[in-house]
Amino acid sequence: MPADYEKQSYWHDRFASETAFEWYTSSAAFLNALGPLLDKFPRDAGILHLGSGTSDLHNHLRERGFVNVTNIDYEPLALQRGQQLERNRFGDVRTRYLVADATQLDPKDTYQIAIDKGMADAIACGGTEAVVATAESIRRCLDPDGVWVCLSYSASRFGLKAVQSLFDVQVLSRVPTPKSKPTNPDIFHFCYLLRPRQGVA
Numbered sequence: 441m442p443a444d445y446e447k448q449s450y451w452h453d454r455f456a457s458e459t460a461f462e463w464y465t466s467s468a469a470f471l472n473a474l475g476p477l478l479d480k481f482p483r484d485a486g487i488l489h490l491g492s493g494t495s496d497l498h499n500h501l502r503e504r505g506f507v508n509v510t511n512i513d514y515e516p517l518a519l520q521r522g523q524q525l526e527r528n529r530f531g532d533v534r535t536r537y538l539v540a541d542a543t544q545l546d547p548k549d550t551y552q553i554a555i556d557k558g559m560a561d562a563i564a565c566g567g568t569e570a571v572v573a574t575a576e577s578i579r580r581c582l583d584p585d586g587v588w589v590c591l592s593y594s595a596s597r598f599g600l601k602a603v604q605s606l607f608d609v610q611v612l613s614r615v616p617t618p619k620s621k622p623t624n625p626d627i628f629h630f631c632y633l634l635r636p637r638q639g640v641a
């Protein structure tokens with residue numbers, strides 16, 4: 441990813457014209473890659489949709505019956521786009537939209553599931569300190585028995601010791617990327633499952 445992906449100005453310029461786009465894979469494919477994990481949570485579980493961008497992931501969560509979804513992005517235009525996508529799909533807006541920086545989330549708001557398709561990768565363009573700040577910030581907002589699921593292009597996105605001291609990190613699945621030709625090589629994205637380590641604030 442070019443370095444600009446960590447800059448809010450990059451996303452502001454991009455979302456001025458982009459109204460719908462899915463990074464890495466469709467929301468349906470991402471949720472399928474999570475397997476039965478989501479079904480272990482009640483339908484009113486608090487879900488934090490991180491770096492929502494112009495994705496329709498919130499619509500897919502709502503279709504599955506999850507009603508307590510908060511979409512955050514640090515670029516206000518993303519939240520306008522998200523609301524429009526929800527209105528287009530359902531005729532109304534029921535999920536929440538909040539301008540927030542994932543590296544400094546308000547710890548008063550707590551969630552059982554944090555779900556991220558591509559945000560940690562964008563933040564990682566700002567360096568490892570930004571990834572650690574994100575992990576610390578999300579950890580403070582997660583219930584002790586909550587989960588952070590993240591789709592990333594990187595096989596080592598959460599290899600940092602500082603992140604692993606906060607979370608138990610597993611690769612839940614590898615999601616094949618769509619191929620333009622059947623003869624293209626297999627390329628995967630990594631679906632991470634991060635569980636808070638107990639006893640760590």
Ligand SMILES: C[S@@+](CC[C@H](N)C(=O)[O-])C[C@H]1O[C@@H](n2cnc3c(N)ncnc32)[C@H](O)[C@@H]1O
Nearest residue numbers: 451462463491493495513514541542557558559
């Ligand atoms: C690669 S895009 C992914 C968008 C969407 N999740 C998807 O799957 O298509 C990264 C998103 O993260 C947002 N983002 C980047 N850094 C952020 C931060 N520190 N706090 C909140 N959102 C951030 C960007 O504005 C952008 O919407």
